Amino acid sequence: MSRGEELVRWLEKELGGNFISAEATIPGRLFIDLKREALSAAAAGLMNRGARYQVGVGYDARKSGQGFGLVHTFAFDKDSLLVALRTFAPGDDPEFDSLTPLIPGAGWSEREYQDLLGLKFRDHPNPRRLVLSDDWPEGIYPLRREVPHDLMPPAAEEVAFRLDEAPPGTSIVPFGPFHASLHEPAHFSVYVDGEDIKGCEYRGFMTHRGIEKLAQTELTYNDVPFVAERICGICGSVHSVNYAQAVEAAAGLRIPRRAEFIRMVALELERLHSHLLWLGVAGHLIGFDTVFMQAWRIREKIMWLAERLTGNRKTYGMVIIGGVRRDINQDRSEDIRAVLKEVEREMLALEKAILKDRTIHRRTRGVGYLSREEAVKWNLIGPVARARGVDIDARRDHPYAAYDEVQFEVPLADSGDVWGTLVVRVKEVYEAIKIINQCLDKLEKLPKNQPLAVDLEGPIPSGRQGLSLVEAPRGEAVHYVLTGEDNRPERWRVRAPTYPNLQAVPSMLLNNKLADFPIIVGSIDPCISCTDRVLVVERSSGKAKLLSRQELENLSRGKRSKK
Amino acid sequence: MWLWNKIKQLAISFRAGVVTLRYPFEPRPAPEGFRGQPVWDHTKCIGCAGCASHCPARTIFLRDICQEVRILLYDSSRCTYCGRCADLCPEKAITMSDKFELATDNRQDITQSLELFMMTCQRCGRCYDLEIKNYIDRLSSLGYRYDSLEARKVIRRSTADFSPEELEKTVTYERPGRLEK
Structure with missing residues (x-):
């Protein structure tokens, strides 16, 4: 049974x-x-x-x-x-x-x-x-x-x-809503006793722009992948693939094999550049700018590769419901292999040069410690959980696309701190390269000139549920779709990986030094926009009003109602 | 150990050298297949509104200003360059160009608008595209109108909008692509 x-x-x-x-x-x-x-x-x-x-x-x-x-x-x-x-x-x-x-x-x-x-x-x-x-x-x-x-x-x-009162004997240090160490608006009110953090309260969702509401009222099924892609500036494909999978599951649609592998290549390219980006940001946050410069230099090769493959550096626009839009042919596949070889060589050199560096060890070991039990209790996911010995990875546990056909390992660490996260992420870079190479092998063997997307045979019946997981670079992203009428979802829910991880940040901060605050928050790679699910809502009236400086000042200083 | 690591890092940095590009002083062409600013070819566009109804950013607008003229307006300020319009265009009238240096202080620089001459179906009253082969239909593009419903099959009459210049311009009108073969 x-x-x-x-x-x-x-x-x-x-x-x-x-x-x-x-x-x-x-x-x-x-x-x-x-x-x-x-x-x-x-x-x-x-x-x-x-x-x-x-x-x-x-x-x-x-x-x-x-x-x-x-x-x-x-x-x-x-x-x-x-x-x-x-x-x-x-x-x-x-x-x-x-x-x-x-x-x-x-x-x-x-x-x-x-x-x-x-x-x-x-x-x-x-x-x-x-x-x-x-x-x-x-x-x-x-x-x-x-x-x-x-x-x-x-x-x-x-x-x-x-906000809560600070516990007795502590004072409040506000981080945010805009702060140099946070790349997106979020407010942390940190309670400190001297240099030690004794607690923290979070107030976020400042970039909430109602993307789910928009999908339910304005967009149609095949518009949403392009909007979903813009939920996040780093893991865009994750959201569009995830949404498409949820709708396909609800509609009972089987997509072409070739499209599944192409989706995987896009997802893993995204993982590669995201991990390198994070490595750079982490280096920057602990004041180790050599890492920042070199990791981002290596990353740039992947960005250019993505531009050649998909037509854009970041928002790939590859996914539609039922398949993908662009093929990866022989030339492109050789291009990918050449770039990956180069990236792997450079990454190995960088890893050897920095992973034994005392600067990194002193700033990350024992910082942001959370035990395995706590990590399970808070439902942590992604590299943050794997650094705490929690062995979960949606690619292996709930295989989607064609992940059941490729071999890869899930790196684990048990130190439970920022150092563990760093090690896990660096190791995952090599796993991602391995996966892309296997995908390319399989793509070369698959028949060519087949359609890359299948069409729906009729309208999707309303009231069907679809649930999909994609392992984003930061952890699993969950999309839930309830199909509706008028060619649009009745309900579409996005749960980005930062959503659970950010809830555990107060526990991670406890009893650390205030100076380690940026790297602890940075270690979960917080994507505030993902969590808040961002999109500009604008009525398609075709009219736009430019605000004068005076009006802008009134908007920001005066109350809206007094205008 | 510490010193050895620093030497390795120095070696990496020196080997990489200066990677900053001389852009914008040296041009950096976009690769093939880049999704830059979409460009409409007005000679191919048939005004079917496929792009406008599928644009995820809802940034392509279509308006019929009168029975014969349909305006297609592309407002680039909100475009996300997804290229969905180019995919869906049945006439391949839209190409994603390699233009990406689109910053401007004048909105008009990046706005494209097309005036499309449409025919009116005499049965349902909706617009359709100018068909080169149908000479009776072409007459209406030159300003001729039916003068009575009973006689509409043959008799046409010049109206006040008739302009000889327009006739001059459109008499040699040919839709590219359709006539190539």
Whole structure:
């Protein structure tokens, strides 16, 4: 009996009448419907059986008379199984049991839906605002169906986010919202006793621009990959591939083999440049600029390669639903091999020169320590988790595209600190090179001149669920798609890898020196934009207004309502 | 050990030398297949609106200013250069050029607009493209109108918009690509 069947049987027995249905859409996915009374019991049962919490997805299903839907997804990494528990609450009483006391990593997801959908969570330990800005008026929930995507309500007056009081004996050092060591806006209020960090509070989501709302109201299925790609400036392909996979899973579409390998090449190229970028940034943050300069010099070769392959350095634009847009032919494949050979040689030289350097050891060893148990408790993912001995990698555990056909290793470290993260990331560079070379071998053997994308045979039926994982350079990214009408998804949820990792940063900072703050936050490679899910929302009126300097000043200094 | 590492790092840095390009003092051409600014070929465009309805950034607009003239406006300020329009164009009228130095203080520099001469279907009243082979249809591009519904099949009459200059310009009109073979 497989793990999925066992779980369904157990849930049926345990929950009795509260269990509604279970559906296994494709291998490795299990979608379960429950009554909301049974949610916390079912979640606790899954956690006791070794599940890893991923993300919560809330959506407005009042149009179909179901009220508000809430989906919690869990991963069984050993069994290659993803489980989604879905419950509904009536529209006039949107209250659910909070899972946060049981699973701390669920805290943000629940706060998000409290802000965006007006759901209530019983016994949430920290039910404060997360996503919406402080001056967003109470009672307007942007993700609800009746709220237009370009609504700009007048700002609420006399409101401010109340940060916690500093613990006695400590003082507050603010980092952000804009700070030289943070590359994107985020606010950390760090409590220090002398030089030692005694705690920290995070207030982020300052770049939230409502990309999910946009997909649900304005875009169509095949527009979203290009918009998804712009969620992140580093791992764009991860999001477009992930979205396309989720839709393909929901629509039951099988994409051409060749397209799967081309997607893998794009993903691994992205991993290569992302790891080199991070290595450079980490070097820069600890004041070791030789690493910064040399890592970025090596990275530039990959950027140029990507430009030749896809037409752009960063936003590859390779993915559409059903396949890819550009082929990798023999010439390009030789080009890739030549560049990778060069990168590998340069990387080995750089590694030998820096990994034994005392500067790096002194600044990273023992810094940002988190034990394996803590890492599991906070559902850490990616290199941050692997540096703490947690052996997870979506490419191996939940193989997508054609990852089950290539051989690679998942590097691990057990030091639990920034040093471990660095080692893991450097080793992953060589694994990525290995994977790309294997993909190219396979591509050369596959028949050429085949179509690179398959067409949908009809409209995608509404109400189907799709769940997809992609191992981004920073950890796994999760996309959940619920298909809808009018050729667009009813709900599309993006969970970037920084989302869980950032929640554990306060624990990582504890009892470290203040001077190590930048490298600890930098060690998770925080992608604030991914986490906030960014996109400029602009109505396609064709009109744009240029602001004069005076108007800009009024906007930034005066209140909007006084204008 | 420390000194040895520093020597190695020095060696790497020296071997790499100066990698900074002399751009913009020396031009740096974009590689083949680069997705730069899209360029419309007005002689090929048939005004089907495929690009406008598929643009993920919604930056291509189509408006019918009157029954015969359709305006296609491309506002580059919000373009993400994904190249979806060029992929979908049935007439291959859009090419992703290699132009990427697009910074400007005048919006008009990067805006493209096409005035497309459209025919009106006498049955459904919607626009369609000028067909070179149909000479009766070509008459309407020169300003002729039906004078009565009953007689619309044959009789046409010059209207007030008739201009001899326009006739001069369009009488030799040929749609490239269609006539090549």
